Amino acid sequence: MQQGPEGGSKHIYMEVSRQIGSMAAKGARVLEFRCVVSELYIALRTILIASVTSLRCRLQKRMLTKLLNALDAAAELSTTDRLDEVIHNMVEVGKSIGSNSSVEELLAQQNLLVRMLKKMNRLLEEEEACKASCALCSIEFLERIARYVPSSTVPIWKHMKASIINFLAWSDSRVSEHACWLVTTIIDGDWVKQWSENSLEKKKFWKNFFALLQADSLQAQRLLEEMFTFPGSVTLLFSVTDDFNVESTVAKHLCCAIRHKQLNNSNLFPLVSYFSEMVCVLKDNSENESFLCTLRRLVKAFCLATSDDQSPYFSVRNNFALTIGAVDLLRQIDELAKSGIEIYKRKRDFDNGINGGNENPASGLKQCLVRLIANLTCEHHGNCDLARKLGAVPILLESTKLDCCNLFMTQWAIFALRSMMKEDSGCRDIISSMKPTSDVRLD
Template sequence: MAAPRPPPARLSGVMVPAPIQDLEALRALTALFKEQRNRETAPRTIFQRVLDILKKSSHAVELACRDPSQVEHLASSLQLITECFRCLRNACIECSVNQNSIRNLDTIGVAVDLILLFRELRVEQEALLTAFRCGLQFVGNIASRNEDSQSIVWVHAFPELFLSCLNHPDKKIVAYSSMILFTSLNSERMKELEENLNIAINVIEAHQKQPESEWPVTLLDLIIAKIVGDEPLTKDDIPVFLSHAELIASTFVDQCKIVLKLTSEQHADDEEALATIRLLDVLCEMTANTDLLSYLQVFPGLLERVIDLLRLIHVAGNDTTNVFSTCGCIKGEGHVSNMAEGFKSHLIRLIGNLCYKNKDNQDKVNELDGIPLILDSCSIDDSNPFLTQWAVYAIRNLTEDNSQNQDLIAEMEEQGLADASLLKKMGFEVEKRGDKLILKPTEDTPQL
């Protein structure tokens, strides 16, 4: 049995204070660097001095990580580290000269190494969190609008810092580390990020805890890019994506009704809703992969929630004029009128995917009155490109080797509840044989 870990050391006024001279000098510099004119005239030697203090204080942290008994002596070091980071953070604000000077001293590498050590310390929470947050703010500021700094930050921080910080329990640490990630991204680094999708999953997990944050959307796009890319998923990719599929499906099931906020104009650009829309896009692409489809077809509550959401946005779009209302006008090519564009189409696409050669799901859609809902959703709608084509696909998958669903649609057509011309577009027609109605495919199969 492992020995019990020592309790966190208390860092209070009973500890020896930080060296007064260094601490007071740093605080004075921090205050001075709040003004642009002082930042622009700062000599490089100042930053060397700050780095020297930071390095010396870092040695105390390294020692405490190796020897827990040394934690009780960290109070003064954490004070100095925090003030060093504040000073450097302020010096970098809208000042590329200082960014370059500080970067060229290799301060970024020292800062990142120290931030990674913070995760190993067991000290009083607030003292450590303050140093941790200031360190991330400094890294974010030195990378802001400075490609050379961004490159160095990426070299030192990817992927360890992001993997370590994006799942941190402190919201500010998650927010600051995500800021660094997106500040540093370019097309070349996006490719590296695609190869390390665990970071994307950390972002999605963080989104579950902080759904108001805007930054999960880009990483969800990366997952889509990976799935639909020219290179098929390898055998090694599949287990990873299965774990991703579980997280994404559960997040969608829990949060998908958030998109209804978009019916209000004041929430027309809601980032939380946008992230949920991208979750649906990811699920559509995942269920287009046969290796992932079978897992998602039996995911608890997913099909039911998709049908429920389709019904809710269909009703909302009919009741009042909003982003889910049918738009019969033809927009210019490439024009996107709102962030919910294509959402109804993708819901129907996902229903079709989940019912592909799956009798249980076909029957479940019938039980939930999903078939009339799909047929009723197929008006001409320029806000939902390919809506009819995805409805065709869904109805085919719902009726394949399923006589009960075929009979239901045939009866709907007979009673005037299903548009015969729409069924013909879908490649079906209803034929009466004696007292029985038969839904059969037409000779001309529509193109998807």
């Protein structure tokens, strides 16, 4: 029954009709008669479906042609009436694309859809010449196409992505945020991989998206949260920008994703590599607050990941590169502080709050770092042994004296030292061999 409506199905219909007439003339049994009637019903149904499909294709083609004409007229002179005509025709075409439309029907109109998207992009490139209502309607229309047209249909999706970039760049927040919503509805793992390619189009997309994210766009934040759920997204996000202000914002939302267990587990280990790279260039950026803010938020993200032994991210403690990076960072901070550059004590902390009585105790880089080392060494012999060999014990001990006014830091330093002494005999030997540098007084 898979033959076309114009040939096979009609032939079946004629053949079944002939058989019915022949059997009726011969007085055929009822069961045989029912079987033939059933075949006739299937044949008629096939013809009817094919006829409806053909009619729907013709209607879609007619509506798309009307939309193309309306877009041409609006591109020539974008008056309110002409833009309203575009909206009206776009709504009509959108209604015809739905659950009742087969993929084959849509692909039959592929050339018209591509032409329509090209003209729509040309019209919407100039924000001043186009109404926001037309842009919003276009976004809804694109979402409709994206829902029913396979992503493997390259020509259509190519022009749809160009449309998304245009919409993200609009200064009208309604349009740009709605564009983020559109991306959120269509994004998947393959989409994330495709946007990692280094091209002018991709760079423009990320530039526009990060601008929205920096402006605290709610839909941009939701899109970022959705990205975090896919493997490889964190590596991608930190590779497509070299602006530490942007990276700091991404790291802030990364902390939230870990706290709410929204981050794909595979993203943490590449993040360790990025953290290690940042530690290596600390000396060159010790006065760059955006860099330090990004670094502190990364440390905080690892603190959150290693605080709960029931967390899906707890296994990151087994990545010794994280322990090496954390201790190396602590050592560098200690050396910079002794040279007069106290990067973890500023008049304003990295969350733009004023230091003082109301200061968030977890706001400083060193404070988060000491906490991270405490988390990494808790009941983990390998990390305790590694931290001792890297020279963490003297620095942690010194922190309890130099930063004695910061109870948050001293308590975590003591916790880390206790864990290291419990798990590693070498740590016990180091501490037992030490002598006090001044008289010890017990109050």
